Amino acid sequence: MSNVDMSKQRNEVPYGTLDLLVLKTLETMGTMNGYRIARRIEQVSGDALKLSQGAIYPALIRLEQEGWIRAEWGLSETNRKVKFYSLTKAGGKQLAAEVRKWEEANALVARFLEAAP
Amino acid sequence: MSWRGRIERVLAHVRRRRLDQDLEAELEAHLEMAELDAxxxxxxxxxxxxxxxxxxxxxxxxxxxxxxxxxVQWIETAARDFRIAARTLARTPGFVAVTVLTLAIGIGATAAVFSLIRGVLLTPPPYREAARLVLIPSARTDGQQQERARPWAAAQWLEWQRSAQSIQSIAAYRWVFDFLILPDGAESFQGMVVTPEYFAVAGIEPMLGRKFAASDASPSATPVVLIGYQLWQRRFGGDPNILGQTVRINRQKAPVQIIGVMPPGVRFLPAPDVAQEPNYDENGLVDIWAPYAPSSEAEELKRPRWNIVARLAPGFQAAQAQAELTLLTEQQAQTNPDFAGFTPNVQSLTSEYNRDGERILLPLFGAAALVLLIACGNVAALLLLRGLGRQREYAVRAALGGGRAGLFRQASTECLVLALAGGTLGAGLAFGAVRTFQLIGGHAVPRLDAVTTGWPVLLFGLGLALLAALLAGLFPAWRASRLDPNEVLKGAGPKATAGRGERRLLRGVTMAQTALTLVLLAGAGLLIRTMLNIAHTASGYDTARILTMSVTSVQMKADDFHRSSLARVQALPGVEQAAYAWGVPLTGNNWPMRVIIEGQPLPASAKEATELPLRSITPGYFAMLGLPLVEGRDFRSNDDGQAPPVAIVNQAFTDRYFPGTAALGKRIWMNGPDKPANTIVGVVANGRTDDLTLHAAPEIYGSFWQYSAYSKHLLIRTKTEPLAMASAVRSALRAVNPNAAVEHIQTLDQIRDDSLASRTFAMRLLIGFAGVGCLLTLVGIYGVLSLSVASRRHEIAIRTAVGAGRGEIRSLILSDGLRLIAGGLAAGLAGALAFSRVLRSFLYEVEPNDPGTLIAVAVLFVGVALLACWAPARRATRIEPMKTLRWE
Structure with a gap:
């Protein structure tokens, strides 16, 4: 999989993490369109994370296909047709599972680093 | 990855357009919102x-x-490859057109014959577990052929049914021909009289109503029938309230009640005992079934009139049934001399059903496959040449890191696209061809009316396309991937020439095509010879301007009807002569009779008596057909029931039974020695009445006024176009009897053509296939030689520069072409010798290895092939040495 474009030399979102960020954002904020999701991720992460906003769309379609998020057409603030995304029940479960996995991995790495002399 | 995700990803390919549009909309909205924020x-x-x-x-x-x-990743890649291939191909429409058309012709021919095979051979007989059904015709114990297979007596098959372990159930049946009397006139039908078990044995069920019960067959029961779907539709308009209605049948006194309708497409089981009846059509659809059960009367039980179909018991084979029934029949013959002389011959229904179809369709399928192979050869050559033309493109791609696998994938995808287009077009051609076959095929192939095209044929065409892509495309694609970019890119100009290896390969392909074409040509040649031989064989009679129709007097005294109708028809303007006859040439009609001939040794038993075909005619019949009387007299109108029985025999009869003595005045006993004999009053010249390819056999003719027939032909020699007279004749017949059935109106020439239908059909198809094969091969030869001239331009220029004349250059190229042709010719002749044998049963007065035909087709092919070489040779002589040498 070549989702991470190395040629750009930017501090990209690690692969797989973006899905987690999107799910978490929708859990916190409820229904949102693609642009707002991208902005929210940028704002929360501050300058620490440089996201090409476009990268959100391949992630969204994949999450939608898995049935974790639901998309509905609505109108943007510029009065244009745009998709609004919201978390599904399955998505909530998936998010919980992902978060648990993430925490376990973190804890493991943290223990490993602390154990070092 | 969840299942839902997987399915969605596959569906995404189908929804591609919509998904792209949605994304586009989101993207624009996104940019607008971002711009607004900024x-x-x-x-x-x-x-x-x-x-x-x-x-x-x-x-x-x-x-x-x-x-x-x-x-899904691989679908996406494949789809992208296909799009690229389609775009690349679109840049060379000429190449695409030629390739696709070539493949379509090959695939179309093969798929068309396949549809016939599927419809006729691969569709099993419409009976449940048809593989377990066997037919049990009789054979003579002395091994002699029977003119008409003797059917079985009820006493015999009743015992088989009781005693044979290998047989689960047995049904007896008989073919009948009769007329339905309907308010709007009489209509003939073919039907079956069956024992009530017939439906269970065959495994068929009525779609409306019920099957026969055992009680239906009892003499005291109300007469009942089941009718066929086609008759129900044709005469009763598919009336859903048909059950319980009664109809009248000409030879049945009481009206019969309809108790059921069978599903569409139920055909006859073969009834070899009636194969000579004028209206018998083994492949026809059954209109009516009537029940029968043998009574306990001894005479009735002994009458041999039943054909037998049986269902083998589970786990038993036909051979076991054969052994068991042979034994039972031998025992029967010992206790009852009436049954002596015949033994059962158990045959699988399926093989019997497919025999005629296999004989004609398998050779034709082979021929079509050869056309496809030839077409593949041309396509392979075209692809190779295209590959040569694109060497630089491939080299650049390889140099840029395209990778061998990628090049191979692209070249083979292009080929696949071409093949699939060819396959689709070919299936379309096949649909058209099948319609044409059904129009021209007539009786050449049994059950041709049931052949359908549709999805299976399209799928078969696409399957062939994949095969063709593999055959024609694999090697060129491999070549493309093996290119060495350095070598190619070092060369200066665009390369339109081929290296030694490619040229050798192309020559090989062309030689193979030549060989295959020759096999096809030889087959076509042999059949043309056969048809010419038949056309030049004197049949002994003249079929021109003779109208025939089968005429049956319904509900009127037959003799009165025949005499007055004949008088009326003869009086019609435009009629030269008219006659009634039972046993018109080439229809297969006659009565096989066991006869005793004066002066011949008496047979030991009635069953060993000589069997000879009897025909029945009115006076003037011979004159009308142009069959001269050699001796004696024609029948007279007073040779009737009151007069002593008479007979006319043909020359073959007198040659066999009265060589060197006079036949006139000799006697023939038709119905056993205790009945009055027929006196021979005339001898007529030989005519090939059975089959144009067979010498006349002994024949006996009786006077129509002594041997009346229920249904027979009326023959009329007309002054002008016979079919134009049909309606006048029909009115004349109806004027005598408004109920008269007048059917099957055709000319004697049509009957003659029908008798040759399978040969004509095979010949036409083979000529077509050979012609197409020839054309494709000539294109191949032309291409290879053109390429050879282009590649040798330099050499030819030098030769011309040092003084070689145009003639020398021309013969240089022509001899190159000749070598090419000769190689294929040798292989082709060998192939023709091997393959022509499959046509043996179609040939007449020509052997499958006939040297004349082989030489003729070889010479013909070399002639046209040299024409194909002419243009490249001419081009070679036009090469200007100075220009060519300076430029290179």
Whole structure:
């Protein structure tokens, strides 16, 4: 999989993490369109994370296909047709599972680093 | 990955357009919102737009990733390869047209014959577990052929049914021909009289109503029938209230009640005992079934009139049934001399059903496959040449890291696209061809009316396309992937020439095509010879301007009807002569009779008596057909029931039974020695009445006024076009009897053509296939030689420069072509010798290895092939040495 474009030399979102960020954002904020999701991720992460906003769309379609998020057409603030995304029940479960996995991995790495002399 | 995700990703390929549109909409909305935000933060319009784009990142890249992530990877790759291949091919429409058409012709021919095979041979007989059904015709114990297979007596098959372990159930049946009397006139039908078990044995069920019960067959029961779907539709308009209605049948006194309707497409089981009846059509659809059960009367039980179909018991084979029934029949013959002389001959229904079809269709399928192979050869050559033309492109791609696998994939995808297009077009051609076959095929192939095209044929065509792509495309694709970019790119100009290896390969392909074409040509040649031989064989009679029709007097005294109708028809203007006859030439009609001939040794038993065909005619019949009387007299109108029985025999009869003595005045006993004998009053010349390819056999003719027939032909020699007289004749017949059935109106020439139908059909198809094969091969030869001239331009220029004349250059190229042809010719002749044998049963007065035919087709092919060489040779002589040498 070549989702991470190395040629750009930017501090990209690690692969797989973006899905987690999107799910978490929708859990916190409820229904949102693609642009707002991208902005929210940028704002929360501050300058620490440089996201090409476009990268959100391949992630969204994949999450939608898995049935974790639901998309509905609505109108943007510029009065244009745009998709609004919201978390599904399955998505909530998936998010919980992902978060648990993430925490376990973190804890493991943290223990490993602390154990070092 | 969840199942839902997987399914969605496959569906994404189908929804491609919509998904792309949705993404586009989201993207535009996104940029607008981003721009709005940027302007809100104080940026001027132009900069805000730029910033929005900047933050979004690469748009095309995102779209590509969107596509990749939402779809299945290999489908996406394959789809992309196909799009690229289609775009590349679209740049060379001429190449595509020629290739696709070539493949379509090969695939079309093969798929068309396949549809016939599927419809006729691969569709099992419409009976449940048809593989377990066997037919049990009789054979003579002395091994002699029977003119008419003797059917079985009820006493015999009743015992088989009781005692044979290998047989689960047995049904007896008989073919009948009669007329339905309906308010709007009489209509003939073919039907079956069956024992009530017939439906269970065959495993068929009525679609309306019920089958026969055992009680239906009892003499005291109300007469009942089941009718066929076609008759129900044709005469009763598919009336859903048909059950319980009664109809009248000409030879049945009481009206019969309809108790059921059978599903469409139920055909006859073969009834070899009636194969000579004028209206018998083994492949026809059954109109009516009537029940029968043998009574306990001894005479009735002994009458041999039943054909037998049986269902083998589970786990038993036909051979076991054969052994068991043979034994039972021998025992029966010992206790009852009436049953002596015949033994059962158990045959699988399926093989019997397919025999005629296999004989004609398998050779034709082989021929079509050869056409496909030839077409593949041309396509392979075209692809190779195209590959040569694109060497530089391939080399550049390879040099840029395209990879061998990628090049191979691209070249083979292009080939696949071509093949699939060819396959689809070919299946379309096949649909058309099948219609044509059904129009020209007539009786050449049994059950041709049931052949359908549709999805299976399309799928078969596409399957052939894959095969063709493999055959024609694999090697050129491999060549493309093996190119050495350094070698190719070092060369200066565009390369339109081929190396030694490719040329040798192309020559091989062309030789193979030549060989295959020769096999086809030889087959076509042999059949043409056969048809010419038949046309030049004197049949002994003249079929021109003779109208025939089968006429049956319904509900009127037959003799009165025949005499007055004949008088009326003869009086019609435009009629030269008219006669009634039972046993018209080439229809297969006659009565096989066991006869005793004066002066011949008496047979030991009635069953060993000589069997000879009897025909029945009115006076003037011979004169009308142009069959001269050699001796004696024609029948007279007073040779009737009151007069002593008479007979006319043919020359073959007197040659066999009265060589060197006079036949006139000798006697023939037709119905056993205790009945009055027929006196021979005339001898007529030989005519090939059975089959144009067979010498006349002994024949006996009786007077129509002594041997009346229920249904027979009326023959009329007309002064002008016979079919134009049909309606006048019909009115004349109806004027005598308004109920008279007048059917099967055709000319004697049509009957003659029908008798040759399978040969004509095979010949036409083979000529077509050979012609197409020939054309494709000539194109191949032309191409290879043109390429050879182009590649040797330099050499030819030097030869010309040092003084070689045009003639020498021309013969240089022509001899090159001749070598090419000769190689294929040798292989082709060998192939023709091997393959022509499959046509043996169609040939007449020509052997499958007939040297004349082989030489003729070889010479013909070399002649046209040299024409194909002419243009390249001419081009070679036009090469200007100075120009060519300076340029290179």
């Amino acid at each position: 302007r809100a933060s104080g940026l001027p319009a132009e900069e805000a737009r730029w910033a929005a784009r900047q933050r979004f990142g690469g748009i095309e890249q995102m779209k590509e990733e969107h596509r990749d992530r939402r779809s």
